[in-house]
Each structure stands twice: as C-alpha cells, then as structure tokens.
Amino acid sequence: MVIPVDLGKNSYDITIEKGALSKAGEIFEVDRKVLIVTDDGVPEKYAEAAAAGYGQAVTAVIKAGEASKTPENFVELCRKMLEAGFSRKDCVVAVGGGVAGDMAGFAASCYMRGIDFYNIPTTLLSQVDSSVGGKTAVDLDGVKNIIGAFYQPKGVLIDPEVLRTLSPRQFACGAAEIIKMAACMDRKLFEQIERNGIAENPEIENIIADALRIKTRVVEEDEKEIGLRRVLNFGHTLGHGIETVTGLYHGECVALGMLPMCKNEPLRKRLEAVLKREGLPIGFSDGKGGLSGCCHGPDPEAVIAAAMHDKKAEGNTVVTVRLEDIGKFTFEAAGSEQLVKDYLEVFG
Numbered sequence: 453m454v455i456p457v458d459l460g461k462n463s464y465d466i467t468i469e470k471g472a473l474s475k476a477g478e479i480f481e482v483d484r485k486v487l488i489v490t491d492d493g494v495p496e497k498y499a500e501a502a503a504a505g506y507g508q509a510v511t512a513v514i515k516a517g518e519a520s521k522t523p524e525n526f527v528e529l530c531r532k533m534l535e536a537g538f539s540r541k542d543c544v545v546a547v548g549g550g551v552a553g554d555m556a557g558f559a560a561s562c563y564m565r566g567i568d569f570y571n572i573p574t575t576l577l578s579q580v581d582s583s584v585g586g587k588t589a590v591d592l593d594g595v596k597n598i599i600g601a602f603y604q605p606k607g608v609l610i611d612p613e614v615l616r617t618l619s620p621r622q623f624a625c626g627a628a629e630i631i632k633m634a635a636c637m638d639r640k641l642f643e644q645i646e647r648n649g650i651a652e653n654p655e656i657e658n659i660i661a662d663a664l665r666i667k668t669r670v671v672e673e674d675e676k677e678i679g680l681r682r683v684l685n686f687g688h689t690l691g692h693g694i695e696t697v698t699g700l701y702h703g704e705c706v707a708l709g710m711l712p713m714c715k716n717e718p719l720r721k722r723l724e725a726v727l728k729r730e731g732l733p734i735g736f737s738d739g740k741g742g743l744s745g746c747c748h749g750p751d752p753e754a755v756i757a758a759a760m761h762d763k764k765a766e767g768n769t770v771v772t773v774r775l776e777d778i779g780k781f782t783f784e785a786a787g788s789e790q791l792v793k794d795y796l797e798v799f800g
C-alpha cells in the first residue's frame with residue numbers, strides 16, 4: 453500500500469508492506485553511498501536487511517534512548533559521512549524509532565546543506581507519527597528538539613513485521629499517538645479502535661495507514677505548524693509536564709495529558725476505555741503504581757511549570773487542543789492557572 457504525501461516539490465511516498473524491509477534497495481533510489489543510522493536497541497537484523505540493498509553502506513549505531521539525541525552525536529554522524537567521502541548526491545537512511553529518525557533526518561538536512569533522507573521507522577510511534585512530516589531535531593541541555601529543521605524525507609518505508617520485536621510498553625506508546633489522532637480527527641477510526649483495539653487487531657497495517665492518512669492530511673495543509681498541525685499536540689502540553697516530572701514514557705504521558713483536555717465526562721470515559729485497553733495509564737493510582745512510581749501523582753504545580761517551559765509556550769499562555777466530541781476539537785489559549793484547574797479536575 454502506498455500513501456502519497458503531497459507537498460509540491462517536497463512530495464514523497466510512504467510504502468506500507470509486510471516484509472518490505474528487505475526491499476529497501478528496490479523501493480528507494482540507492483545507487484550511491486548511504487549512511488544507515490540505527491540504535492543499539494533496534495535488532496541488528498533490521499539495519500542489516502536495509503543495508504543489504506545498497507552497494508556502499510556505512511552504518512552508525514547510536515546508544516538507544518532520548519539521551520542520545522545530542523548535538524555531539526549529530527556531529528559524529530556528519531563526521532562519519534565526511535570521512536567516508538559522502539557527496540551531495542549520497543543519502544542517509546534511518547532504521548529505528550523517533551530518536552534515530554530525528555537525528556538522522558537532522559544530519560541529512562545539514563550535511564552539505566542537505567542530502568537525501570529516507571526513513572524506515574521501526575517503532576509504532578515512529579511509523580504513525582515521527583517519520584512523516586519532516587520534523588528533525590536534537591536536544592540541547594535537557595530541552596527537547598530545540599535545534600532542528602523542517603526537512604522532508606524522500607521516502608518512508610513501513611514494515612509492520614518489525615513491530616513483533618517491540619516491547620508492549622513501547623507499542624502502547626505508539627497506540628497513544630494513534631488514539632490522539634483518531635480522537636481529534638477521525639470518528640470512524642476511533643470507533644473501530646473501540647471495537648477491535650490496536651494491539652489485538654490482526655490488521656494493524658490498516659490502522660497504521662488510517663493514522664498516516666490523518667497525519668498526512670494535517671501536514672499537507674500546514675507543513676510548518678502554524679495552524680492545523682498544532683492539533684497533533686493534543687495531550688502534549690500537560691503530557692510534556694508529566695513526562696518531565698515523572699519520567700514515564702512519552703506516549704504514557706500523552707495518554708494522561710489528553711484526559712483533562714476532554715470537554716465533558718462521558719467523552720473522557722470513552723477515551724479512558726480505549727487507552728486502558730492498550731495498557732496505557734489513565735491515572736496515577738489506577739493499580740499501575742509501577743508505572744508512575746507514586747500513587748497520588750506528581751505535584752500539579754511542578755507539572756504545569758514544566759508544561760509552560762515547553763517551547764510551545766507563547767508569553768504566559770500555551771495553545772491547548774480541547775476535545776469537544778470524537779472527531780471535533782478546538783484550540784484554546786490557557787495560562788498556568790487554567791492548566792492547574794484542568795489537571796486537578798481529573799487527577800486531583
């Protein structure tokens with residue numbers, strides 16, 4: 453299945469196919485040098501399968517985890533290309549989750565002022581979200597994604613088979629992003645998730661494709677995130693604050709962050725039911741104490757202070773995405789006081 457992303461001269465295709473990993477050489481234009489960027493938590497066989505299609509592959513393996521998304525590692529990737537004599541017609545291929553993808557994409561955007569970039573995302577989150585849309589970045593001094601560029605890939609290759617090796621907790625984090633998109637933009641997909649779930653669904657590639665159609669539509673309308681694309685931040689303002697304070701996984705925090713953004717309780721209950729089914733937290737004392745490590749939840753003031761530090765904060769307010777109904781959202785500016793109130797209403 454191919455989903456085209458229509459961005460004028462920056463257009464590209466997303467190919468979704470079981471077993472596609474070993475066909476990278478057929479699908480991408482690869483008769484040139486390639487830097488494969490992966491991390492040491494991604495099974496080696498994936499990078500090897502992707503590299504097999506290329507004549508001249510150089511592989512860079514970074515340490516798994518967000519802590520690797522550094523300017524130093526970015527320079528290291530550029531240095532590898534320089535040492536291997538990469539020219540402007542060579543390319544970078546990411547084989548991994550959002551960390552490998554964001555780093556590799558940023559290195560591709562800067563090396564010789566921009567060389568071709570291809571993405572082979574291997575986590576559910578990166579398959580449905582981070583591999584598409586052209587956001588690339590590294591972190592600096594603990595501030596996430598603060599140095600980066602909008603730089604579209606030349607192609608994205610999604611092989612759902614690779615999800616078999618992903619831990620259930622990482623899988624659930626990707627599910628949170630799918631639920632986020634469906635809740636705001638696609639009532640039919642949300643209802644399908646209510647019926648069949650995501651993790652248990654044998655037709656996961658169709659769910660991935662549906663989520664990507666939402667993401668693609670949003671990115672095509674607003675490539676640089678000045679309007680509609682901000683809808684993808686649903687759950688992310690409070691989620692970011694919760695993530696900073698608790699250290700829970702990003703998708704888990706997005707799940708929690710979405711709940712206070714529901715305009716009424718029946719809606720929140722619907723959202724809670726689908727999140728819970730995917731193994732995502734819906735509170736801090738829901739019997740999953742192991743997840744948060746605390747039963748009363750983090751201090752609201754600390755969460756909101758961290759949320760307001762997010763780079764999306766404008767002055768004293770942040771733009772939040774509020775869910776009015778499944779498939780219907782609004783943007784609302786909110787200050788700290790409002791956010792504390794929202795948070796306490798659900799978690800207080």
Ligand SMILES: NC(=O)c1ccc[n+]([C@@H]2O[C@H](COP(=O)([O-])OP(=O)(O)OC[C@H]3O[C@@H](n4cnc5c(N)ncnc54)[C@H](O)[C@@H]3O)[C@@H](O)[C@H]2O)c1
Pocket residue numbers: 491492493494495516517518521548549550551552554574575577578581582583584585586587588596597614615616617618619622625
């Ligand atoms: N660019 C964007 O638009 C965008 C959007 C959302 C998130 N992000 C970024 O994405 C990153 C998070 O991405 P992520 O959730 O994919 O995390 P990740 O890249 O850290 O991967 C999670 C873990 O899964 C392992 N892994 C990857 N594929 C695997 C597989 N198939 N089998 C077994 N293990 C596997 C990795 O080694 C890692 O340990 C963050 O840095 C975030 O800022 C970017």
